[in-house]
Amino acid sequence: MATEISTLGEFGLIKHLTKHIELKNPETKYGVGDDCAVLNYGDDKDILVSTDLLMEGVHFDLTYLPMKHLGYKAAMVNFSDIYAMGGMPKQITVSVALSKRFSVEDMEEFYAGLQLACDAHGVDIAGGDTTSSRTGFAISITVVGEVEKGKAIYRNGAKETDLICVSGDLGAAYMGFQLLEREKEVYYKQIETAKTDAERMAISQPDFSGREYLLERQMKPEARRDIVLRLREAGIRPTAMMDISDGLSSELLHICTQSKCGCRIYEERIPIDYQTAVMCEEMNMNLTTAAMNGGEDYELLFTVPIADHDKIEQMEDVKLIGHITKQDLGCALITRDGAEFELKAQGWNALK
């Protein structure tokens, strides 16, 4: 008997595999199902732990992502999981598997990127390991962070009438990815068709001017430590929070499912950068789809009590995009012309 994994999908598979798990240790406060596990070892602090496994050819493409950027991004993506619980990252351990095509210098670049990200966020590299792989590059990073005892922000605390907020803007990382993929194809085609040395010499590097922001969002994402700190300063405690890695649509559904509620968000309020809009136009893609399902934004999505409305309105780089409803109303996007579209859990089903 062999059931294909695509019948369950990525989220379905992990749910299926972990549904019977019972937590037995008093030190395990929260297990599978949020951005981090929450562990209870100290008197004042809870400990947050999260792991990511990144595979070459699935999660990154070394044709255009330099090793230093890869190290930076791999670290940031993990910090983002700690911020998504309202915590502060403190340590990472890094395991790397590499094939023979990688050199010591490649690894130095990768570690330089890791270190740069760690320095910017006050994180120590507390463990490191390298091993070999038959093909390609694999990275596993575990991040450990802390949060005041009992103050971790889960996905399951959103309540009816809560406001839905998002930091930064959405869709730019995805359009950066589309741009890089397009230029890669153009480049390879030029190489294929070039017959003489002169033709090969004439192959042009892509011109990315005016699209720098898209590339930066794709290749050098920044985890939103600043938002967590500013929420604390403003005395705002989100009722639910997560980071946007798979796309706004998918993440909102996670929050609503776990919080047993519904939501309404408004197309006109979704924050989108000018470059993202221009790129969508150029590529003839739907802008709202890019912003809703693109993924890799690493912005924070959170809900706050309606009483915090005025405080949120004053927060820089945070946008109020909708509100939480009763569960039976479902989850929907209200378009500019007032139509309702049900949100779909697209995620980025890499297992299909």
Added chain:
Amino acid sequence: MATEISTLGEFGLIKHLTKHIELKNPETKYGVGDDCAVLNYGDDKDILVSTDLLMEGVHFDLTYLPMKHLGYKAAMVNFSDIYAMGGMPKQITVSVALSKRFSVEDMEEFYAGLQLACDAHGVDIAGGDTTSSRTGFAISITVVGEVEKGKAIYRNGAKETDLICVSGDLGAAYMGFQLLEREKEVYYKQIETAKTDAERMAISQPDFSGREYLLERQMKPEARRDIVLRLREAGIRPTAMMDISDGLSSELLHICTQSKCGCRIYEERIPIDYQTAVMCEEMNMNLTTAAMNGGEDYELLFTVPIADHDKIEQMEDVKLIGHITKQDLGCALITRDGAEFELKAQGWNALK
């Protein structure tokens, strides 16, 4: 400029990459260089964290290792790192990358193996994640454990005249591996040469009777929780400890290098099972080499003050194999006929 990684080797590479790392957070007590990172979050406990990245075709062979055994082994190998610090494992997080050839049932088996190991050692699966891989199977497990504050046992505490002890026996996992590899080759040759259906039907499964122990050591290793508990009960506090994953020779050199000392161990005292000896004889391999460099034993190697001599002699399943010396005497194995052989850091340089 591209320096091949094999010029540094596995241990050299990680040393090279991490030598400039400075730990800045007060919560980071010990970073790269031991079985675990040691973190300081609570008042009574220190937290231990370790990660392993296991790649198909490098660390395991699914031709003969069933998915359930793989899950079990992957968990055990991680628990072993916590025991090697004198701690108790409490949680694991599991990330898995898999290609399309794996089914839901494969993953169920893998998780069943994980759960079996976790139940036996009182560990919670506190985080899980699946993603896709272009080829093969990759597993990243992070284990979190605890140890009484300030009581973690490092590799760097061995002192001159300390006794060197090892649990269980050595070399069996390696000979199990040799046996499985040999039978795999035989099996594939039979398939290759079989021309008729009758010939294909007649292909025999290998007969492993009398070699069960070797297979069990290779396919179902047991992390030595019992030894850690019995050392505590006996009031013995090792001065240095680690688990034997790369082979006794390599691990002893780690302890001696980090403790700035030398050692003498005695060939005749190295614990070896009868089946290991028979298999070496049959395969015309050197028994001492198998025991010294084989690896994957997941036994504990530790040093104790000479005052604990009598206590150690009374401990079941622990063998005293030598003693720590001044550093300038180097590290050597004394053979049965009194010759001295310098220990070499063979490890299992998978990067060559």
